[in-house]
Amino acid sequence: MTRRLQYPDAARELGIEESWLRRHIKRLPHSKLGRVVYFTDEDLARIDAQFHHEPGAEAKASPTSAPSATKAHPMGHLVPLPARRTARA
Incomplete structure (x- = not known):
């Protein structure tokens, strides 16, 4: 028989806060029976595979995957509009 865990038990199994599960429920695999999630x-x-993160994983990444300081920001070409002139009476 398949276990059906509600928010508190599922959070305990995953080692996370129940509030995190509630905030991200739209992106998480789950089932509903009436209003009960x-x-x-x-x-x-699937949740663990999708969101699992090992500490220090960035440090182990290859140097080529690090963002380059010379790489331009994708919206760097945008400039602010000139100031509007106010109508004088």
Whole structure:
């Protein structure tokens, strides 16, 4: 039989806050039975695979994957509009 975990139990299984699950529910795999939201073991495995992050993973990345200081910002060509003149009486 497949386990059906509600928010508190699912959060405990994943090692995260229940509020995180509630805030991100639209992006997470889950099932509903009426208004009751529940997570199966498969849902928890998919959530873990989708959002799991190992500390220090950026430090292990290759130097070519680091953002270059010479790379231009994609919106760097935009400039502010000139100031508007106010009507004088």
